[in-house]
Amino acid sequence: MDFCVLASGSKGNCTYVTDGESAVLIDIGLPSKTIVARLEEAQIDPASIQAILFTHDHIDHYRGADVFSKKFPVRLMANEGTASGIDRAFPKAKLNWEIFETAASFHIGNLHIEAFSVPHDASDPVGFVISDNTAKLGIVTDLGQPTPLVVNKLSTCDAIVLESNHDYEMLMASNRPWPLKTRIAGRSGHLSNEQATELLQQVLSDRLRLLLLAHLSEECNTHHLAQHLMRETLAACRRPDVVIASLQQNSISIRYTL
Numbered sequence: 001m002d003f004c005v006l007a008s009g010s011k012g013n014c015t016y017v018t019d020g021e022s023a024v025l026i027d028i029g030l031p032s033k034t035i036v037a038r039l040e041e042a043q044i045d046p047a048s049i050q051a052i053l054f055t056h057d058h059i060d061h062y063r064g065a066d067v068f069s070k071k072f073p074v075r076l077m078a079n080e081g082t083a084s085g086i087d088r089a090f091p092k093a094k095l096n097w098e099i100f101e102t103a104a105s106f107h108i109g110n111l112h113i114e115a116f117s118v119p120h121d122a123s124d125p126v127g128f129v130i131s132d133n134t135a136k137l138g139i140v141t142d143l144g145q146p147t148p149l150v151v152n153k154l155s156t157c158d159a160i161v162l163e164s165n166h167d168y169e170m171l172m173a174s175n176r177p178w179p180l181k182t183r184i185a186g187r188s189g190h191l192s193n194e195q196a197t198e199l200l201q202q203v204l205s206d207r208l209r210l211l212l213l214a215h216l217s218e219e220c221n222t223h224h225l226a227q228h229l230m231r232e233t234l235a236a237c238r239r240p241d242v243v244i245a246s247l248q249q250n251s252i253s254i255r256y257t258l
């Protein structure tokens with residue numbers, strides 16, 4: 001399995017996953033034009049994408065859905081709550097949805113997809129575990145708090161894209177209005193760096209070899225802080241071998257092969 005994160009953060013999220021035959025995007029949170037440019041930069045033909053799977057109905061996860069799906073013959077897949085939420089944002093688009101159950105598992109070609117519920121303040125948010133015959137990738141980017149289900153799903157993955165949104169002190173010291181601070185730090189908001197390390201310790205298995213820190217706040221976090229805390233945690237767990245990187249809002253990641 002190969003994957004590449006095209007964007008990560010509160011201005012837009014999109015991840016490309018392929019097994020060499022089938023190819024999907026998880027979310028399309030930047031304008032279609034930007035997504036096409038980033039796919040081309042990663043030497044991926046936009047017409048090769050078979051499906052877009054949506055995690056939830058926040059604009060940073062679906063902004064490009066309407067235009068991209070009119071341009072390329074792609075399946076749009078989401079649970080009922082997310083599809084309805086996105087439809088409300090594009091009232092004239094008449095998007096042609098394929099609806100899956102929140103706790104569904106299904107195939108797109110040889111890619112096996114498992115969706116599972118996560119706590120976050122959207123209509124019916126999910127995380128995904130995607131596997132082929134060789135590897136398993138977990139993607140959990142907007143998470144208010146870890147749950148036993150999230151721990152269960154992530155604990156068998158070879159690679160995880162995990163939210164490490166904010167440094168709690170930086171969030172509290174920021175100029176953001178108090179209700180926004182409490183929303184972000186709350187049980188259905190976003191994971192702090194510290195919460196991400198706590199979750200990592202719960203899901204750390206012999207299988208895990210790659211950890212990508214995602215959805216970093218541009219104002220209330222730094223790549224150095226998020227990576228440093230996670231490196232310390234992995235060292236304390238005697239797993240300095242796990243490769244760590246943090247994902248960018250404005251540039252694509254390298255292409256990872258599992």
Ligand SMILES: [Zn+2]
Nearest residue numbers: 010058060142
């Ligand atoms: Zn988001």
Ligand SMILES: [Zn+2]
Nearest residue numbers: 058120122142
């Ligand atoms: Zn969100």
